Amino acid sequence: MSIILETRNLRKEFGALVAVDDVSIRVEKGSFHAIIGPNGAGKTTLFNLLSGNLPPTRGHIFYKEQDITRLPAHRMAHIGIGRSFQITNIFPNLTVFENVRLAAQAVGKDNFRLLSPASRFRRYEERAWEVIRQVGLDERAFMLARTLPHGDQRKLELGMLLAPDPELLLLDEPTAGMAAEQVPELMSLIRRVRETGDKTIMLVEHNMNVVMQASDVITVMHQGAVLAEGTPAEIAANEIVQKAYLGGLYT
Amino acid sequence: MTRLRPHISLLLLLLILALLPFLVGLLDGQSPASMLAGEAGRSKFIQGLMIEIFILAIYAVSYDLILGVAGILSFGHAMFFAVGAYATGILLKSAGWSLGPTLIAVVGLGLAQAILFGVVLARVSGITFALVTLGLAYVFDILIKTRELGEYTGGDVGLQGIPRPDFLNPSDERLRFYYLMLVFAALVYLLYRRFVDSPTGRVCIAARENEERARMLGFNTILFKFVALTMASISAALAGMAYALFQPIVSPEVAGLGFTVEGLLMVLMGGIGALSGPMLGAALFKFMDFYFNKWFGESASFMVGAIYVLIVLFLPYGLVGTWRMRRRDMLAGWEELLERWRKMMG
Ligand SMILES: Nc1ncnc2c1ncn2[C@@H]1O[C@H](COP(=O)(O)OP(=O)(O)OP(=O)(O)O)[C@@H](O)[C@H]1O
Ligand SMILES: [Mg+2]
Numbered sequence: 001m002s003i004i005l006e007t008r009n010l011r012k013e014f015g016a017l018v019a020v021d022d023v024s025i026r027v028e029k030g031s032f033h034a035i036i037g038p039n040g041a042g043k044t045t046l047f048n049l050l051s052g053n054l055p056p057t058r059g060h061i062f063y064k065e066q067d068i069t070r071l072p073a074h075r076m077a078h079i080g081i082g083r084s085f086q087i088t089n090i091f092p093n094l095t096v097f098e099n100v101r102l103a104a105q106a107v108g109k110d111n112f113r114l115l116s117p118a119s120r121f122r123r124y125e126e127r128a129w130e131v132i133r134q135v136g137l138d139e140r141a142f143m144l145a146r147t148l149p150h151g152d153q154r155k156l157e158l159g160m161l162l163a164p165d166p167e168l169l170l171l172d173e174p175t176a177g178m179a180a181e182q183v184p185e186l187m188s189l190i191r192r193v194r195e196t197g198d199k200t201i202m203l204v205e206h207n208m209n210v211v212m213q214a215s216d217v218i219t220v221m222h223q224g225a226v227l228a229e230g231t232p233a234e235i236a237a238n239e240i241v242q243k244a245y246l247g248g249l250y251t
Numbered sequence: 252m253t254r255l256r257p258h259i260s261l262l263l264l265l266l267i268l269a270l271l272p273f274l275v276g277l278l279d280g281q282s283p284a285s286m287l288a289g290e291a292g293r294s295k296f297i298q299g300l301m302i303e304i305f306i307l308a309i310y311a312v313s314y315d316l317i318l319g320v321a322g323i324l325s326f327g328h329a330m331f332f333a334v335g336a337y338a339t340g341i342l343l344k345s346a347g348w349s350l351g352p353t354l355i356a357v358v359g360l361g362l363a364q365a366i367l368f369g370v371v372l373a374r375v376s377g378i379t380f381a382l383v384t385l386g387l388a389y390v391f392d393i394l395i396k397t398r399e400l401g402e403y404t405g406g407d408v409g410l411q412g413i414p415r416p417d418f419l420n421p422s423d424e425r426l427r428f429y430y431l432m433l434v435f436a437a438l439v440y441l442l443y444r445r446f447v448d449s450p451t452g453r454v455c456i457a458a459r460e461n462e463e464r465a466r467m468l469g470f471n472t473i474l475f476k477f478v479a480l481t482m483a484s485i486s487a488a489l490a491g492m493a494y495a496l497f498q499p500i501v502s503p504e505v506a507g508l509g510f511t512v513e514g515l516l517m518v519l520m521g522g523i524g525a526l527s528g529p530m531l532g533a534a535l536f537k538f539m540d541f542y543f544n545k546w547f548g549e550s551a552s553f554m555v556g557a558i559y560v561l562i563v564l565f566l567p568y569g570l571v572g573t574w575r576m577r578r579r580d581m582l583a584g585w586e587e588l589l590e591r592w593r594k595m596m597g
Binding site for chain 2: 051053072073074075076077078083089090091092093094098102103105106107110111112113114115116117118119121160164
């Protein structure tokens with residue numbers, strides 16, 4: 001078993017607030033690794049560090065044994081790390097199709113073809129259609145992203161993550177704000193992606209049913225620090241976790 | 252069919268503009284031979300006005316590429332133009348260069364100022380960048396007007412007596428100048444349209460919409476903006492060069508903030524980000540500037556100002572931008588109507 005991602009004493013301070021407190025985790029290649037914890041535990045901040053969105057105060061990040069701590073955000077997609085956002089982060093005035101097509105184009109080699117129409121680069125368009133069908137937005141492909149209902153915007157967010165075909169997917173509450181009946185569909189899609197492509201998935205999620213069902217490993221964060229780590233069964237049985245977070249559920 | 256239509260209207264416009272000198276001459280009873288000989292008349296006058304418009308249109312559309320397409324707020328656009336104008340004047344007059352090397356130098360200077368702005372843009376963005384560009388352009392403005400450099404720049408008076416090659420003499424060869432500028436403006440427009448639809452241009456638009464997200468997708472956004480800056484800077488410098496070749500005097504006003512504001516007005520009147528809009532805006536601006544001055548004298552600038560305010564108030568996307576939007580709404584409306592009929596019949 002190889003480790004695809006590792007953090008060593010990763011730390012992020014916002015003034016006096018320690019949002020990520022010396023976090024050291026190892027993520028196995030091909031695993032489904034969930035990060036849980038109460039609001040404000042530092043999960044999104046951890047993702048911001050991993051994706052190069054924020055520089056850490058201290059500590060290191062290793063991806064495939066390479067130190068990527070100081071790698072700029074725009075390099076991440078090119079080395080196979082993709083992320084989705086808890087708060088929908090799309091291009092609101094572009095079409096669904098163009099949002100996804102751009103995500104596919106980003107990792108290609110044609111970004112500086114100044115004078116050829118983008119539609120000439122068929123492979124990005126084909127990839128975009130593939131993903132749009134996968135997330136079930138094909139009927140709305142030519143709508144402006146901002147006119148989509150919230151649930152569909154979440155699907156678009158996922159589509160933009162999938163289009164470049166990353167090896168490591170950082171999913172920050174992909175089901176946030178989705179109608180309950182849409183959640184199983186989205187989760188089975190994520191599981192399918194992982195199985196068909198040998199992907200590693202890191203998932204931040206509040207929905208315990210989803211986490212318990214899907215994960216191989218769960219890391220519990222609390223006030224920036226790692227409180228516990230283990231299989232779903234171990235976490236469910238952990239007394240400290242029960243007290244701090246789960247509050248008596250899943251016993 | 253839908254892909255062809257914009258080309259047809261563009262071709263039609265080019266055809267009309269190509270025939271314009273002769274149409275005006277014919278209406279005025281001037282013989283084609285006399286027009287080809289460059290004799291004075293209304294045709295020659297209109298050619299002169301249109302040459303100024305073509306130059307301003309390139310200036311405006313290059314500003315639009317920065318503002319409207321790449322979403323970079325810059326207040327230094329007059330400098331982009333003035334660098335080309337002054338370099339042309341000084342190289343031809345004081346340095347005694349010929350036109351070819353001067354052209355290459357102007358392109359080189361256009362690239363240099365894009366690099367200068369790009370270096371700034373890599374460090375600061377938004378309103379801070381806008382203020383830095385304002386400062387840079389101001390320094391350039393002052394530099395031109397200093398007495399120490401007056402020997403080269405003509406100081407407050409302007410740069411006069413630029414030697415021009417005979418084949419481009421703005422008076423004797425006006426018709427040739429007219430066609431050259433028409434082709435120049437058309438080429439810039441076509442080039443920009445291609446760019447906006449290219450993979451690079453699409454990223455510029457994405458970065459304008461949500462830069463952080465574009466970066467997270469894997470685009471080093473500053474490089475894409477730099478490409479847009481370079482294209483705009485070189486085309487504005489070349490427009491400045493044409494201006495220096497055509498006008499009897501390079502006025503220091505083209506380096507001032509006022510000229511940047513005029514460029515902004517052309518962009519906003521025509522429609523920001525619409526490319527053809529700002530070019531139309533430049534034409535409108537020039538026509539208003541000229542005819543209002545002729546008809547109303549002193550009060551002309553108030554009227555130009557009032558019309559500008561009215562356009563921006565009632566057509567926030569400018570003339571072309573608003574027209575496009577209306578047309579889209581209308582198409583959507585038609586579809587809905589057809590759909591309703593289909594349901595009623597089915
Ligand atoms: N850019 C920032 N500047 C200052 N404080 C921040 C910033 N980003 C996050 N924080 C703070 O860091 C702490 C951790 O926030 P974070 O968003 O990482 O939590 P989270 O675990 O994702 O919570 P949630 O479950 O609500 O999404 C919070 O107290 C938050 O207010
Ligand atoms: Mg969060």
